[in-house]
Amino acid sequence: MLRKSRYYGNPDHGPLHNALGVAEDGIEPWRYQLARIGEKCRRLRGDAQHDGQLLRDTLIDIAGHAVVALACLNHEERR
Numbered sequence: 001m002l003r004k005s006r007y008y009g010n011p012d013h014g015p016l017h018n019a020l021g022v023a024e025d026g027i028e029p030w031r032y033q034l035a036r037i038g039e040k041c042r043r044l045r046g047d048a049q050h051d052g053q054l055l056r057d058t059l060i061d062i063a064g065h066a067v068v069a070l071a072c073l074n075h076e077e078r079r
Contacts, residue, residue, distance in 0.1 A: 016075060019068050030076070033069035037062055 022032045040062045047054060 019072055029072035030069045033065045036065045
């Protein structure tokens with residue numbers, strides 16, 4: 001997750017900048033993360049079940065999206 005955070009994140013705007021940015025399009029950030037988790041779950045039912053490394057990577061992605069969804073919810077509650 002840290003590797004992806006460094007790759008996708010923007011240190012000038014904070015680690016949730018991209019995740020929270022979907023609100024500009026009228027999408028609740030935590031709901032967007034749930035949609036991404038759904039995509040990953042569909043992957044598990046497809047190709048990932050036959051490829052051990054893809055399975056591991058997909059499970060890590062799901063965990064990462066869950067953490068980001070929780071952080072988005074916490075951010076919303078603090079506002």
